[in-house]
Structure formats: C-alpha cells, structure tokens
Amino acid sequence: MQKHMPPSGKGTGTHTDGLSRDAVLNAALALIDRKGVNAFSVRDLARELGVYPTALYWHVPGRNALIAGAVALALRDLTPRRTPPDWQAGVRDLLRRYRQAVRAHPHIAPVLGAQLVSNESMPPELMEHILALLVRAGFEGAPLRHAYNTLIAAMVGFVTLELAPLPDEDADAWADAHRQRMQAIDPARHPLLAREMGRLRQGAFVVRATSGTQAPLDSSFRFWTETVVQGLAAMRAPPSGGT
Amino acid sequence: MQKHMPPSGKGTGTHTDGLSRDAVLNAALALIDRKGVNAFSVRDLARELGVYPTALYWHVPGRNALIAGAVALALRDLTPRRTPPDWQAGVRDLLRRYRQAVRAHPHIAPVLGAQLVSNESMPPELMEHILALLVRAGFEGAPLRHAYNTLIAAMVGFVTLELAPLPDEDADAWADAHRQRMQAIDPARHPLLAREMGRLRQGAFVVRATSGTQAPLDSSFRFWTETVVQGLAAMRAPPSGGT
C-alpha cells in the first residue's frame, strides 16, 4: 500500500550516492529549465542521473508527479513571511514576487497556468497570505472567496501569457513567418490593428514574435498590477447606484 | 517548397471520401473534446478517420498544427460583429463570450492559456475588436498597448484556471485525497484558510476538488469581470495625486 516513502528525513544522509526524492526533483527542475515541460522525459532524467528509468519510480509515482514536484520547488520561497498593513502594497508585492519566481524558471509557466490545481505545487502559506491581504482590504463572506479567486487569477494570468513558450523547434523560421503575417494585416479590414502595429510589435500578446523571457513586458505588467489593485479597491463596497 | 496546400477551396467538393484539411481539423477538435489535449494522439485521430497516420501529414504539418487548428475552430465565432458604444458593456460581453466559447470545448483551455501566441488560433478580428473597445474607453499611445495586454490577460486568465483539467486518470481517488489534504490544514498555522474552508471548498482555486466544467464559478467570474472593468476605468486618467 504505502509506497514512495523515502528514508523519512532523518537517518542516513551520509552518502550522496542514493537518489532521494529531493535530488530527483531538483534534477527534474533543472532539466525542465533546459528543455521545457513538453520535451521533458523520464528517460532523459534517468540518463542524467546515471540510473535506469524505472529507478525513479521508487521515489516518485510518475512523470506528472515529477513535474508537480519540480514546480513546487520553484515556488518554495515565494510567500512573504509577514502580511503588510497596506493591502494594496501587499497585492503589488505578491504579483511582483510571483512573476520573479516564474521568471527564474520560465518553462514552468504553462504548467502553472494550466494545471495549477492538480498538483500540490501551491503552498498553503501562499493561500493564507492571499486571504490575509484581502481580509485587510475589507472583504468577508462570499465576496472574500470571489476576491481570492480574482487575486489568484490575476497573479497567474498575466505571467502565464507573458512567459508562454514560442515554438522552439524552428524558432527563427516561425518568428519570420509570424512577423510577415502581422505585417500583412489588411488596413481596410483591421484599421486599428494596422495603425498600432508599430507599437504592438514591441510587445503585445499574439502580435509579438518573441517570448517574455527575451523581451519582458515590464510596463504592461505594471499597468496590469495597477488595474487589479484599482479594481479590487472599487469592489470593496457594493457598487454605488448609477447606471 | 509549397506543401500542405489542399484543393484551394473551390474545385472538387463532390465526394466526402478524401480527407481535406477542414475535415481533419474538425475530427481533431472532436477527439480533443473527448480525450483532452494530452491524451490526443495523431495515431488515434488517424484510426478514427480510417486512414494511415501518415496520411494526415499531407493536410497538416504535424501534431502541433492539428491542435492549433482545432483551437482556431473553437474560437471561430467568438468575435462580435460590431463594437458597442458603451465600452464597459463591450468588455463584459467580450469576457462572457470568450468564457462561453471555451466552455463549449473545455479541454482546449490549457492550450489557450499556455500557447496562445504560438498558434494562429487568435483571429485578427478579435484583436481589432479589443483595440476598438479600448480606444472608445479613451486609451491611446503606449497605454493603449498596455490596456490591450491587460484585456487579453483578463479574458484568458480566469477561464484558463476555472477550466483547468484535474487529474483524470484516478479522478475519484485524487479528489478524495485532495479533500483530506484540505481538511487537514492546520488552523494554528493557517487560521484564515481553516476558517474559510467551508466556503472555499464550494469553488475556490487550488482548494476545490472539482473542475470548472462540473462546478462553474459563475459568481466569481462576475466579480472578476467587474474588477477588470472598474480597474480599467480607473486607469484611463493618470492617477490623481494621493497616497
């Protein structure tokens, strides 16, 4: 019944020969950092560790768990130790820290966006911290849950898109083709798109031909952060009449 | 040089025997709807079409293109024909329509969140429409680009998380384990999380044990939408002094 249960923390610790769950996950994260999640394979990882592929199954239930564990490592030091009194500063700080953490391991971005729930990558301290910020902002009851969902979506959403991987097989070929496609936009049918093309090419989702890894969207990220902070501030009280 | 170029639209059209790029992509979307993107395989698709796997390569360059094309199909009728005069209503409508489109094909959510850029899934009409809304809201110059990025992230972000697939192998086993994990939260270390547990289990990211497919987060989505609208409204003018 009870498998995948390594030496229990204490014990051994003398020789670095044996694999250990931690060593495996660290190696997995390193490999993902180099090749991306899609190209990440159990067999590659085993090769890297000088071990038969099946040896890994002693420490970890399978490929998915390897990825989830690696992502958890990447988010380990994300949560701040204290909740700042100013909730708006706290939100800004949270978004900034999350972005920093993912930027250190850009290839995990797709997993965070798409499989957030299915792994235990998200530390409970982070969720507690988010709730604390929102309680300080004055949310309670049902709206607290909605604000919680909103803040998590805000934290993950922008960064997932910003760091989304471009096709890395024939990277240059794709980039050229994409640039042409964008330059070929018909100004008659899409006037605004054509007019703003110059600016959008600098760094706009879908239009850009580079990933956020190479060309960070710093000022758009700040804009995003302010939008969220202002929006949450406005949502604290029930909408005051009007249209 | 020029491959993957089917009959050119006109012509034939008499017999439904030959594959045609469109038939292939439609079948791909149907298969993805049933099995999810991860489990989607070229060989399965070929089997379904009663054809050798390699036959598909005549109509489409490879697996990635199959997925991108299928996603593009799912977003085909997303863009509204006209830009409403009220930009706030337009934003609400856009987010709602996007969510509806993805809810019709929930398994494409991960791809949209993570690979938005790399495929041509995003129709140019949609980008034009987004720009039109934001111009109506009063954005121009650099802020227009930032608002564009913000609105796209807002459109994609929440829905990607809401419809993120849970582990579907041992679904029930995972759900039970996850519920226990959440129930075991230590109230001493995570007081707010423990206190709000009852409400959060109903439908909060990371905490919930069901996907948005089965348990939609309707009211949180409305909250999200309002937050974005209010936030954008606040960002139209430069922040007016104050702390």
Place this chain on the structure above:
DNA sequence: ACCTGAACACCGTTCAAGT
C-alpha cells in the same frame, strides 16, 4: 530499501512507394 533489466504497448515523424 533501493535499483536493475526486460518487456509491453504505445508514440510522432521520415521517406519511398503506390495509384
């Protein structure tokens, strides 16, 4: 307890060959 080794049932994609 931890790893080897063989085996199973798959993959995506290439290339040459058919019609």
Place this chain on the structure above:
DNA sequence: ACCTGAACACCGTTCAAGT
C-alpha cells in the same frame, strides 16, 4: 494529388528479479 506501408527513434509504466 493524395494515400499506403514500412521503418526509425523514441516514449511512460509494469513487473519480476537482484542485492
């Protein structure tokens, strides 16, 4: 123009066996 058919170089995971 469009598809067959064989082949290549991979996968993740199982199970029994070793030590």
